[in-house]
Amino acid sequence: MAITMKDVAKKAGVSLSTVSRVINDSSLVSKDTSIRVKKAIDELDYQINDSARALRTNISNLIGIIGAGMDNPFLMEVLISLETEAIKDGYNIIYGDSEGELEQELYYINMFKQKKIDGLVILTANFSEELIKAVKKSKIPSVFASGYLEDPELPAVTVNNIKAAEDVSRYLLKTADYFGIIRGPYRDSVASEERMKGIINVFNNKNIELKDKYIAEGDFSYKSGYECAKTLLNNNPNLNSIFAFSDQMAIGAIKYCIDNNIKIPQDISIVGFDGIEASKYVSPSLSTVFQSGTELGTEIMKVLMKKINNEEIENNKIFIPHKLIKRESSK
Amino acid sequence: MAITMKDVAKKAGVSLSTVSRVINDSSLVSKDTSIRVKKAIDELDYQINDSARALRTNISNLIGIIGAGMDNPFLMEVLISLETEAIKDGYNIIYGDSEGELEQELYYINMFKQKKIDGLVILTANFSEELIKAVKKSKIPSVFASGYLEDPELPAVTVNNIKAAEDVSRYLLKTADYFGIIRGPYRDSVASEERMKGIINVFNNKNIELKDKYIAEGDFSYKSGYECAKTLLNNNPNLNSIFAFSDQMAIGAIKYCIDNNIKIPQDISIVGFDGIEASKYVSPSLSTVFQSGTELGTEIMKVLMKKINNEEIENNKIFIPHKLIKRESSK
DNA sequence: TGGTTTTCAGAAATCGTTTTCATCTTAAAG
């Protein structure tokens, strides 16, 4: 059927072993035969059979990614970056979208085990204890994006959520006595919890009481941002700043204000999180915490490669830089 | 090392063949042994080795996707949908981002061949003749998203670009004598060419001359939309409508107008294409041609499954529905 | 020159499945 090593071996007049050696750049083969074999490979247009190789070596050159919320441009950017980096290291990406469901996450871990993936990236905004357990149990070298796990065996790469939230809080409190918060889901969202921590730090520091009515729970979507803004502004009629935990929610909040004739930034300042491309092009343009999805992706991959190659990981909690960008949506 | 069929066989007191039969739901095994084997599988937590199976059967249960421009939320939606559908059919998605480079596309086709993928989806806005040739040569069952190929062997699933562009054209010409066009790349963009065709149809019909200065070439990004709007409005000072071939470009164009104190829709109407979520939340909200990325994904998968299973494909050019949605950005 | 090391190449085992073929029961048919 397809061309195999055997065909190449016959054509080049050598044994299977030799062909394999040439393909794998073994030093144990003479320049001369190497050239001959390579020529045969070329002429026959031979393609290695990855299944056979994976079976024999137990290495698949596959990196599994379990993702959710890819409608978020930021996560998407991370995904693309992961793919780009993986290819550089000779790996392919196999993607599973869990839609945030534990059941599906476990399903993918199983699938991935069967596929003998070499590494795993968890690219979801929230994840449960059960997932963490399952990942650990799988013994697959893994890295978590977003959030920080206490577990030393499970490295995480993320923006410094606490510090970033502190930055925003201090900034908003320059022109306000308190501010409304459109946070991410309460359930299993490490990142949101950390950002809340940052806010609390600053509130405490300034002796401001953080009231429940300042907080609305969104799910990172445009729509939930819109709804949350409505809730917040109804509950706090003279609210003059909002910090949303994603740009999409911030843009939703902006829309609500415009729909209801609330002037931005005169009446209210709005700050988002992520720094997605769209944040520059909405009107008013959105102030936000910028983090580079591309950078996050490359860092994740670096750590993952180390884990796969059993190298020492000096630090299992890696921060990528962030920057507060002030635009038209805030004063 | 890992648990294999052999272990299961031993535990259940049967032969390898029988275990294999149970796993593959063969009818040739008695109820009794089947239960026994299944119990053993459960107890040992046995996982099939996909490499071995793929080697033996030459079936990988992998579907390759070559994509580009995933920063476009619409394509992203298609990707997620493809993944969801693939899983239902027992396939995994392996994704390669070509960044629109032929070289990378060819590279992925090669990789995918080695991985023995069962099907391929080309999910890029533009593709060249060379790519088409390579896909054909690969003999992998393939489906193209977007654009229509004349080739009967290569099915394509897409919105009816011609008709959709006609709809927009007729709509805009109700309140204008002509309109500006922010099109997609000239190079290899079947979809853009088709939309131009639709525009030309309507222009001809109404005896309007399509001048070069009405047309600006973008790349589907926010930024290019902004730049193109600038060009168009400079070249056509009293332009009062713009049709952009993506929502992102339309949003960029809106931004340019707002930045330059051009009132939407009083001074100018703007219509986009795709119907991405953001189009609802920008201000003014964007009129656009809605098409469902999810639906596109499921349709693509349906066709691909037919190709993989060697079923008859009655129609190798499938249209998904579209709908012109009128919002605040147009009158 | 004879012995020792190096260098290169091949034979064969192996990875974990699926599948063909053969075998052995047991039930149905005559």
Next chain:
DNA sequence: CTTTAAGATGAAAACGATTTCTGAAAACCA
């Protein structure tokens, strides 16, 4: 009571690579 067919199961041969072990030839050394 034989003969046949059907129903279950097992043995063994693939699938296409890698790798260990072994051996031949060439190169080195004294």
